[in-house]
Each structure stands twice: as C-alpha cells, then as structure tokens.
Amino acid sequence: MARPRSTTPRDSTANRKQKPDAAPPRAGRCVIAGRPNVGKSTLLNALLGTKLAIVAPRPGTTRTVLLGVFDAPVEGARTQIAFLDTPGLEAPKSMLGRVLVEEAQGALEQGDVLLLLVDAGDVVKRRALAPEDQRVLELMKPLGKPIVLALNKVDKVKDKGQLLPTLEVLAKAHPWATIVPCSALRGSNLAPIVKEIREHLPEGLLYEEDDVLTDRPERFFVAELVREALLAHVRQEVPHGVAVQVDEWVDEGKLLRIGVTIIVTKDSHKAIVIGARGEMLKTIGQEARENIEAMLERKVFLRTFVKVVPGWTEDPEKVRRLTREGSLS
Numbered sequence: 278m279a280r281p282r283s284t285t286p287r288d289s290t291a292n293r294k295q296k297p298d299a300a301p302p303r304a305g306r307c308v309i310a311g312r313p314n315v316g317k318s319t320l321l322n323a324l325l326g327t328k329l330a331i332v333a334p335r336p337g338t339t340r341t342v343l344l345g346v347f348d349a350p351v352e353g354a355r356t357q358i359a360f361l362d363t364p365g366l367e368a369p370k371s372m373l374g375r376v377l378v379e380e381a382q383g384a385l386e387q388g389d390v391l392l393l394l395v396d397a398g399d400v401v402k403r404r405a406l407a408p409e410d411q412r413v414l415e416l417m418k419p420l421g422k423p424i425v426l427a428l429n430k431v432d433k434v435k436d437k438g439q440l441l442p443t444l445e446v447l448a449k450a451h452p453w454a455t456i457v458p459c460s461a462l463r464g465s466n467l468a469p470i471v472k473e474i475r476e477h478l479p480e481g482l483l484y485e486e487d488d489v490l491t492d493r494p495e496r497f498f499v500a501e502l503v504r505e506a507l508l509a510h511v512r513q514e515v516p517h518g519v520a521v522q523v524d525e526w527v528d529e530g531k532l533l534r535i536g537v538t539i540i541v542t543k544d545s546h547k548a549i550v551i552g553a554r555g556e557m558l559k560t561i562g563q564e565a566r567e568n569i570e571a572m573l574e575r576k577v578f579l580r581t582f583v584k585v586v587p588g589w590t591e592d593p594e595k596v597r598r599l600t601r602e603g604s605l606s
C-alpha cells in the first residue's frame with residue numbers, strides 16, 4: 278500500500294530530495310519488540326506520522342508482524358527504515374499466543390537494529406527492567422545486533438527526578454546502542470531514536486520508489502479497523518478469541534461494498550458482540566465504517582456478520598490462516 282498522502286504530516290513537510298552536501302542515503306530494518314501493551318504499535322504510528330497499526334488499551338492487540346516504512350531525511354540525509362511492529366512477547370497462554378510469539382521471535386532475526394520498548398513508569402519503579410522485559414532482551418542478545426532501549430509512556434512518570442538514576446542503572450545492564458525515554462502517544466523524543474537507528478544502517482536504499490508505506494493490502498487494514506472498533510467497545514474475555522475475515526469486496530464505482538465476518542469462539546461471545554437488539558454490532562460497524570472511509574478516502578457500505586468457530590484459537594491451522602492470511606477459506 279502506498280503512503281496515504283493526505284494523512285501523513287511528514288509528507289507535507291519533508292523534502293525527500295537530498296541536499297547536495299548531505300550524507301548518502303541509508304536504509305535497513307528495525308524490529309520493534311517488547312512485552313504486550315508497552316506501546317509498540319503506537320510508536321510505529323508515531324514514527325511514520327500516520328496511523329497504520331491498530332491500538333487498544335489491552336495486551337495482545339497486534340496479531341501479526343506489520344511493516345511500516347519510514348522514508349524521510351534525518352539531519353538532511355535520506356533515511357529509509359523498514360520498521361517491523363511485532364506481537365507482544367510473553368509466555369503464551371494458547372496456540373494463538375504461541376503462533377504470535379513465534380512470529381515476533383522470527384522477526385527479530387530480520388532486523389539490522391532491534392528496538393526494545395519498555396514501560397518507563399514500570400522500570401522507574403523497579404530501577405531495573407521487569408523480568409518480562411529481560412526475557413525479551415535475552416532473546417535479542419544472541420543475535421548480536423545493536424539494541425536501542427526506548428522507555429515509553431514517559432508522560433505518565435510523575436517523579437521525573439527518578440528518570441536519570443534509572444537510566445544510569447539500565448545503562449549497566451547491557452551495552453545498548455542508546456537509551457531514550459520517549460512518549461509514543463505524544464510523539465515526544467522520537468528523533469533521537471531515528472537518528473540512532475540510522476547510524477547502524479548500511480548505505481543505500483531498500484525501495485527505489487519514495488512512497489512505499491507497507492506491504493499489506495487494503496483488505497488487511499479493513500479487517501484490522503473492524504477488530505479495533507470491536508476492541509474499543511467489547512470488554513470481558515471476548516477480544517482474545519476474535520478474528521475478522523473480509524469476504525466481500527465489490528467496487529461499484531461510487532461505493533465500495535465490503536462484507537466482513539467477525540469470528541468468535543463461543544455462542545455467548547456472539548451474543549455479546551451482537552448486543553441487545555443488535556446495538557453493539559451496529560456501534561462497531563458504524564465506527565469501523567467511518568475509519569475505513571477515512572483510510573480509503575471513499576464511500577463504503579460495510580456489512581458485518583458474526584460467526585462462531587469453536588476452538589479456533591487452539592487449532593494451529595486455523596490460527597495461521599486467520600492471523601497470516603486473514604481468512605479461513
């Protein structure tokens with residue numbers, strides 16, 4: 278998918294043509310990894326200046342490795358960074374969890390640089406990495422790649438005086454490329470991250486074109502926007518077993534007709550997603566449609582079905598189909 282020009286602030290300001298005296302272009306891959314809910318997808322979106330990944334205030338939102346291409350000058354020199362946003366790394370509780378961990382671990386090997394994202398408030402409180410963060414670091418270490426440690430959600434740290442001593446302790450834990458406190462939500466202090474990543478990338482370009490944003494088709498993002506709307510409204514344990522499949526895509530010129538099936542694991546979950554008199558499904562569909570229309574910049578008719586597929590989160594074949602191909606068929 279190409280970069281949506283109207284929604285990318287960087288597009289309006291960045292001049293991708295280098296100045297004659299600028300350093301040569303550099304390009305490579307950076308994998309964003311960390312335990313669930315630390316803000317990896319929010320950081321990807323902030324770095325790209327556009328919303329690519331869905332975000333939710335609950336662990337386990339990201340279901341697949343997502344490519345997002347940063348292509349802009351860093352200190353005047355063109356820099357292409359293929360960021361890979363990964364599912365949160367944690368001890369898996371289901372087959373779905375195992376596949377997500379496999380995906381994230383596999384992605385680590387693809388990075389020229391690894392970015393370990395942790396929760397600033399949590400490490401400040403402990404004056405150390407949490408055991409869950411440490412486990413991610415242990416997966417990264419044997420790969421021998423430069424690791425940037427980013428302490429996210431620094432906006433939530435009340436006692437900012439505790440930050441410096443924490444950074445000093447963390448600096449001794451590993452020979453990091455750098456340690457950066459930042460806020461992905463506010464977009465603050467992200468420039469030092471990009472600058473450091475650039476230092477470790479080889480000269481050259483990954484993509485000749487200057488508007489590559491991702492390698493996923495529009496249908497993938499449509500399914501994700503439906504899942505995001507659902508995550509925003511449905512509580513309890515339902516979201517863990519939800520997948521969205523796009524099964525109708527008819528371009529009628531003025532209107533794009535899309536049909537999606539929301540897959541859940543139990544009848545009781547189906548009832549929650551539909552809600553009393555269908556109110557919940559209506560809310561989800563309406564919110565998803567508005568976001569899809571904004572993304573595609575066209576009028577959309579969205580039809581939503583809900584289907585029970587018992588035990589799909591424990592069936593390796595179904596998990597792979599739904600998380601990687603986005604469809605059971």
Ligand SMILES: Nc1nc2c(ncn2[C@@H]2O[C@H](COP(=O)(O)OP(=O)(O)OP(=O)(O)O)[C@@H](O)[C@H]2O)c(=O)[nH]1
Nearest residue numbers: 313314315316317318319334337338339365461462
């Ligand atoms: N206060 C604050 N909240 C943030 C920040 N970055 C992310 N969040 C919030 O943290 C929650 C989780 O964000 P995500 O980006 O979905 O986290 P993730 O690490 O991709 O989550 P998983 O997909 O579960 O691994 C959301 O509610 C975000 O709004 C930040 O810098 N400050």
